[in-house]
Amino acid sequence: MKKRNMGLVLSLVLAAGTLLGACGKSDNQGTDTSKDGGKGDTFSVAMVTDSGGVDDKSFNQSAWEGIQKFGKDNGLKQGKGGYDYLQSKSDADYVTNLNTLVRQDFDLVFGVGFKLKGAIEEIAKQQKDAHFAIVDEQVDQPNVASVLFKEQEASFLAGIAAAMTTKTNRIGFIGGMESAVIERFEAGFVAGVKAANPKAVVDIDYAGAFDKAETGKAIASKMFTSGADVIFHAAGDTGNGMFTEANDRKKKNPEKEIWVIGVDRDQADMGPDIVLTSALKRVDVAVQDLSKKAMDGSFEGGKVVLYGLNEDGVGLAPINDKAPNKDAIEKAVNEWIGKIKSGAVKVPGTRDELKNFSAK
Amino acid sequence: MSKRLSSILTPIIAVLLGVIVGTIIMLASGYDPVAAYTALWNGAFGDIYYTGEVIRQVTPYILAGLAVAFAFRVGLFNIGVEGQFLVGWLAAVWVGVSFDLPRIIHLPLAIIASIVAGALWAFIPGLLKARFRVHEVIITIMMNYVALHISNYIIKNVITDHKDKTDMIKDSATLRSEWLQSLTDYSRLHWGILIAIVCCILMWFLLERTTRGFELRSVGFNQHAAHYAGMSVNKNIILSMVISGAFAGLAGAMEGLGTFGYATVNGGFTGVGFDGIAVALLGANTSLGVFFSAILFGALKVGALNMPLEAGVPNELVDIIIALIVFFVASSYIIRVFLDRFTKKGVK
Structure with missing residues (x-):
């Protein structure tokens, strides 16, 4: 009897853990993947979210919106050889996700958020031919562009x-x-x-x-x-x-x-x-801007790109009409x-x- | 059906059921399960790099699983593995960044620091349980939060000057090896897996082959009988928590000295400690079982990352499958009843 009670307690705790672990995550956007990627020399770009997830209603989402817009403007398809994202569920996933995208030959890989600094630093040293960009941090490697905002x-x-x-x-x-x-x-x-x-x-x-x-x-x-x-x-x-x-x-x-x-x-x-x-904080603008430059062959590796009011990288949204x-x-x-x-x-x-x- | 066979079959059936229900969910929500499971497999074993990453992920899972399993065998729920894991991580990195020693001293010192930190963190709930009968579940859960915030504070204010992460540990304290990395195409595979395997053997030997282990198990089976037989229940409770915490702290060292090489300020729990509960449960709290279930969970976690890109299936689905597996293991009683029925019919 006691043992069965213990089992019950254990499964309750587990259930709680699973629920907690699932917090803050909701469904993905419908992803229609195309598997015809890898053909020819089309430019491809992808991003890795931090553990906030791609639908965080702010930072990661904004970056993904930028990539989506860039992809659509340039006739890319979501998936390999086009544009895509990978979500990280814990800090341990950053390196794996970044490496996966590099292995799929994405031409430019964004790491979104300062938490990815360590991971990008490490991979940039190993994969010297790949191009990376990090948002909100500074990584001093010749193949990494650092995006900072004012x-x-x-x-x-x-x-x-x-x-x-x-x-x-x-x-x-x-x-x-x-x-x-x-x-x-x-x-x-x-x-x-x-x-x-x-x-x-x-x-x-x-x-x-x-x-x-x-x-x-x-x-x-x-x-x-x-x-x-x-x-x-x-x-x-x-x-x-x-x-x-x-x-x-x-x-x-x-x-x-x-x-x-x-x-x-x-x-x-x-x-x-x-x-x-x-x-x-127009992460989307910065992401598009940087992708465009990389596509045109002027990738700003090793540089810090600063986005402020002058660059339209930051600003203020329209004031609410109901404001007094x-x-x-x-x-x-x-x-x-x-x-x-x-x-x-x-x-x-x-x-x-x-x-x-x-x-x- | 022999007890042994059914105890092996039950988790396997639970895993299969989890996969089947996962398939149904995928079909119902319009995804292609074959593509999804292929992507899952490729993401875990399709490339030597991913296999290296799976082993890397398995390492802390084994140790966290052992930590939960060890306490459970003595009748205690160590829900605080997460917290002991975090202090172990911090202690290992702290030693790793602040000393300059030859590798033969530095690396063991960092590992021992993590063991001591984890053990101390588990000693407190052990002592409270033994002395005052305070329930260890509550204390360990609370200690998780204390560990999280104290380690954040120390990283920010003591080890670094208001930074979010510590420097890389010195090379003399690292578990990484260029040889292993070159073998697996730059994965983060490190020597920790050997430590984890040794710990599996150690736990088996301690519990099954020593007098102390017999005492510990006796307390787990029946405290009163153990007490009546002249064993010190309190001493064994504290001891089991301390050993459990040592395993958990060691799991933290695997991340601190191997996977990451630094410690960061965490906004929330890493989840390794809680996954350890599932690992131990699926592994039926034996060291061999923990070893295999850690491999399963590690492969699922790493393989899942590949699912969105290759198959267009959200990787949250793997969380659902893991939850289902845990659900079916937890309700293994039902599976056992079915197994018994089935075999009885077979005899007829």
Whole structure:
């Protein structure tokens, strides 16, 4: 009897483990593979996601959208010899996935996310003829192009929009894991808020993960309860919890003004009544741009390619029509875009730079 | 039917059932199961590179499976293998990056560090269980989170200066070998597989051939009888958790010194420890069984990565098949009843 109970406990734990392991993954997009690849010299490109998965509604998805668009523009088919992606389920899968794509003779292989740095460094040394690109990190190998963004410029504009919308003068920032990339988001956002509304306070909190929507929801709830009325997230899938929380609150009390700001891609679809705008990080633009250059024979191996406002690599999504002072925000944002583009304002990219930042 | 035969047949039937139901699911959702399983096979054994990767994946699975199985044989559920795995990983890498020693000292030192770290992490729930009868499942689950966040903190603030991953370990501490890599076309195959096999033999010998092993198993069969026979139940509980944790820590060293060569800040669990539970369950908690089921799980995990590209089948389907296999193993009682019926009819 006891033994059978133990078995039950064990299987329950297993079931829980399996469920947990399956969290954050949903169905794949319909994949119609073509197996006629490998013929001729057509350019082929593929990407490896980090463990967030290709449908993370932000970063990986944006890169995949870029690759899809590039493929369609150039008449490629999904599959071998065209364009494709592989999903990583754990950190151990990066190397295997990258190697698989190299073995299938893809001409350019993207590693999406800073977590793939170690894997790309290693393979680039072994497969010297293959071409790689890494997004959000820097790898010093002659056959790797590193794509970096000036996230601070996008989040600075988001900060302007937040500061001009808040009525309580409390604004929230939810970060994923602490890293150089998210620090750029944070520093730029705080600088933007200070520039537009020096009285506003920014509550900063980190979820410690990019795939924990429930943590994101809890943090958003805490921030709203303590009086914040605009929250910005730079937390990937974790940020989806923030949208859920804001949608729930709006449903319960439609009169109360609360806003959230999305990240990476235009996340207006996450809630038409609550999404003020999104800090765009056009991974898709960068991926297309780099693929195009590689196809034309000018692959930027060994270089760091920086995408900022000037390169259309970052930006701000359209302001929600329901926002109370939409026109004023748009006007201010455009002014600041001009100042940043001309170089009159340098947006801080770290907390240290933020300390010395003063907007005139 | 002999007990031995049925205990071998049950997991095999469970695997087959898992594959069959997986096929039905694929057919129902419009995928081609033949292409999918071909891609799965090719992704695991179709190329020497992938075979190397399978062995690489099997290595931590064997050790994590042994960790779960060992505790289970003494009647304990070590759900904390994941946490012990993480501290073992951290300890091995820490030693690996911070010393400059000749290989003959450095590598064993790093491995021992991982064993000690894993064992210590499992000692705490063992002690609490023995002294205060606190249920080890709860403590070990909680200890997993403690391990995750402490190791993240240490990587960020102690070993590195606010970076997401440590430097590569020194060459003198690595388990990798260029010979093995060249043999398998740059896979990450490393010497750890030998350690894992030795551990399989070690566990078998310890449990089946020594007095201490007899005591441990007795406590697993019936604590009260063991106590009545004059064995120290508490001592054996602590000992089994410590050995279990040592295996788990060693599994972490396989990743830290072999597969990766560094430790990273993790947003969530790696899953190796939880997969170890499934490995042990399918392997019926014996060292030989764990060895074979680790090979199966390793091949499934690595082969699955090839499925989207070659067959257009989402690799989540393999997760479903693994879940089904675990489900059928867990309900092995049903299979056993059918087996008994079947053989009885055969006799008639």
